[in-house]
Amino acid sequence: MxxxxxxxxxxxxxxxxxxxxxxxxxxxxxxxxxxxxxxxxxxxxxxxxxxxxxxxxxxxxxxxxxxxxxxxxxxxxxxxxxxxxxxxxxxxxxxxxxxxxxxxxxxNQKELLARLSTHIELKKSREKILDLNGWLSSEVEKKTEELNESYQRLKEANENLKQLDVAKNDFLNSISHELRTPLNGIMGSINLLNTYTHDKHIQEIVTLLDSSVSNLEKYSYAALQISNLQLKGISQLKLERLDMLPLIQSIVSGFSEKVKAKNIQCRFTMECIEAIAEADREFIQNALCALLDCSMIFTRKGFIKVIVSCEEKQIKVKIVDTGSPYEGKELNHFFKSVSNQNYTFERNNAMELYLARMIILLHNGTLEFGNMAENAGTVTTVYLPCKMN
The missing domain is CATH 3.40.50.2300 (Response regulator)
Structure with missing residues (x-):
């Protein structure tokens, strides 16, 4: 047509x-x-x-x-x-x-035709993303219904609870793979659109689309990791002797472009010579990146401070920001469930932060949240056992 x-x-x-x-x-x-x-x-x-x-x-x-x-x-x-x-x-x-x-x-006739074609293609791309969201919702509802039916059958038959975890893990694996295929296609189309247009306003729309698709892929990955950790627990970790200071310094440096783009300050302070933990490098890095990214998202001006210290055989990583505060009083129960049904907060990136808390708990650590006085910002604190010589 x-x-x-x-x-x-x-x-x-x-x-x-x-x-x-x-x-x-x-x-x-x-x-x-x-x-x-x-x-x-x-x-x-x-x-x-x-x-x-x-x-x-x-x-x-x-x-x-x-x-x-x-x-x-x-x-x-x-x-x-x-x-x-x-x-x-x-x-x-x-x-x-x-x-x-x-x-x-x-x-100019060629210019008019080119711009008209570009805007129509952008409109169709937005419609495809809306269709994708609808398809994803339908698939999630369908898979969730299947999972609930499986749960009832398992409960009625008194089967082992582990079978339910396996079914859930398979479900999330399936959803993750089903997400990645259409997402890769959309990201390729977005890159193609970006190549063929130099119009500033069109490029802003393409950038927004690219960011939305990247977030979908990121949440898909987080859901899969949560499922694997729930199923396999600490056996999923590859523990090693790890100095947290250079690791955290590298993480902070990795946020330099975001910091520059938002025109805020991000400072890293070491209050100890070394901070040795027994940890899985990849998982603990993902957890700290998620916490710092949350502060970055909700800090529109001011600063973010990352302070590492050792006290009472514990490594203390404190992230202080001047972003919007948490709402509510039960901050210690922020992640009672991954769906965050019991508490409502203005700052909420529940999927990734739920994964961060799970990783820290598997390392025998703790995660705390709090607001600074007069709602001047927030403090996120991670405690990890210090590996003694």
């Missing part, structure tokens, strides 16, 4: 030229001579994109676009303005009213 375009312009000659150009390039075209006609068109038809003249009688293109965008059914239709106005105020108003791009009159 050809992509359907609505052209809105009060100049019949302009309509004729644009309609002919788009028809020659296999677009299905409808026209409107003013903003009111365009709004009426959208009550009876759907479009893949709208080319909108700005200067029109009664209601101009900006006002028409704003009216269209108020209807949730049309919120995702890209509106591209055609105008001779290139002043900053006009461009700013156009984006504020809901437009996605400006094409200056007289326009």
């Amino acid at each position: 050809n992509n359907k375009i609505l052209i809105v312009d009060d100049n019949p000659k302009n309509l004729q030229v644009l309609a002919a150009l788009l028809a020659e390039n296999n677009y299905s075209v409808e026209v409107a001579l003013n903003g009111k006609s365009a709004i009426k068109w959208l009550q009876v038809a759907t479009f893949d994109a709208i080319l909108m003249d700005v200067m029109m009688p009664e209601i101009n293109g900006f006002e028409t676009c704003e009216t269209i965008k108020k209807d949730a059914r049309h919120a995702d239709i890209p509106v591209i303005f055609l105008t001779a106005r290139t002043d900053v105020e006009s461009v700013t108003e156009g984006f504020e009213r809901g437009g996605v791009d400006f094409i200056t009159k007289p326009f």
Whole structure:
């Protein structure tokens, strides 16, 4: 099916030229001579994109676009303005009213076709991601229902509880692999889109899509790790004698780009000469990265301090930030369940932080959360047994 375009312009000659150009390039075209006609068109038809003249009688293109965008059914239709106005105020108003791009009159035909194609492809990519989310929800519900039925059968038959853990682990493995295949396809498509466009606003949309897909992949990996640790416990760990100081220093350095991008300070302080633990390097690194990343996400200005000390045969890693505080009083029970059903917090990255707490507990450590006085920030503290010489 050809992509359907609505052209809105009060100049019949302009309509004729644009309609002919788009028809020659296999677009299905409808026209409107003013903003009111365009709004009426959208009550009876759907479009893949709208080319909108700005200067029109009664209601101009900006006002028409704003009216269209108020209807949730049309919120995702890209509106591209055609105008001779290139002043900053006009461009700013156009984006504020809901437009996605400006094409200056007289326009270059190849440029118009390229930009129109790009915005339609971006719209389709967003729709694919929404479809993917719906599919994922359906799959999770289906698999969850299957898991509940398996649980009831296991309970009724008095089978060993370990069989339930194995079934759950298989379920999460399946979900993880099913997620990765479509996610890899989406990430490839996003990279392709990014290659073919140099428009700043389009690249911002592509960056947002890329971030969302990366988060989905990250949570899939965390869910799989949680399942494996619940099933196998400490046997999953490869314990070694590990100096925490260079490890944590490396972790902090790895966040340098995020720190620079957010214009905040991140300082690492050592209050001991060495901090030796018996730990699994990969797992303990993942746990500390998740805790630091949580502070990074919720700190919009100010600083983050990472302080390592040794006291009373324990290694103490304290992360202090000036970010938004935790809500509620029962901070020690923040992770009573991975779904976090019993407590509500403003700061919540439950999947990864639940995994971090599990890793620390398997290392015979503890994890504490707290707010600084007058809600000036938060303190996250990790305690690990110190390996004595």
